[in-house]
Amino acid sequence: DGFRGYLIQSTNPASYGLNFPTTGMDGYAFDLDIRGVDASQLTWQPVTHSGITATVSWTKTSSRDKYPSGKRPEYVTRVTLTGPKPSYSQIQSNNPSPLSKPTLPQTFELVGRDSAGNALITYGFELKQWFVRGTAYNVRFTLSEATTWL
Structure with a gap:
């Protein structure tokens, strides 16, 4: 949507894979x-699967x-x-x-959830791919260097 971004495609847990995002880093x-x-007024518990955590917060924009x-x-x-990312020492290492x-x-x-613990909002999505950033700490690395981390 040109005004609100991605719209919810499914509220059915079996079809959360249709929702945004499907990739992450x-x-x-x-x-x-x-x-x-x-x-x-809502509270959200972090959700972790396979070393990836989704955390929800009420945040002031910049x-x-x-x-x-x-x-x-x-x-x-x-x-x-x-979730998984290279450390500074991994980026600097010839054999990470x-x-x-x-x-x-x-x-x-x-x-x-509201203050009484009642679920008011549910949003689901399915991550299908996880990316490792192409640069970090102002250091660039090649695809072959990045794949040595896997």
Whole structure:
């Protein structure tokens, strides 16, 4: 959608693979546009599968954040992915130790709860691929160097 980004394709757990995102990498984040409830009052438990964690937070936006509508909200419900990534020493090494490799696909179901513990919002997605950043710590590396981590 030109104003709101990706729209929910399925609320059925069997079809979460149709929802955004299907790929991820350490530090990747996206925002959920929640309407009909006060999103600032929701609590979310992190969800971890195969070394990848999806964490939801109520976050103040910054001028770096870009939105399809061009209108930046002051606060958003932000989902951040963390998982396998090369360390500084792995990047610097000529013979790096391998990264832990996640078993994919993995389905993530995030549940926003009110103060009484009632589930008010559920969002699910399926990660099918996990990427390792092409640069880190201002160091560039080749595909053959990156594949030595796997």
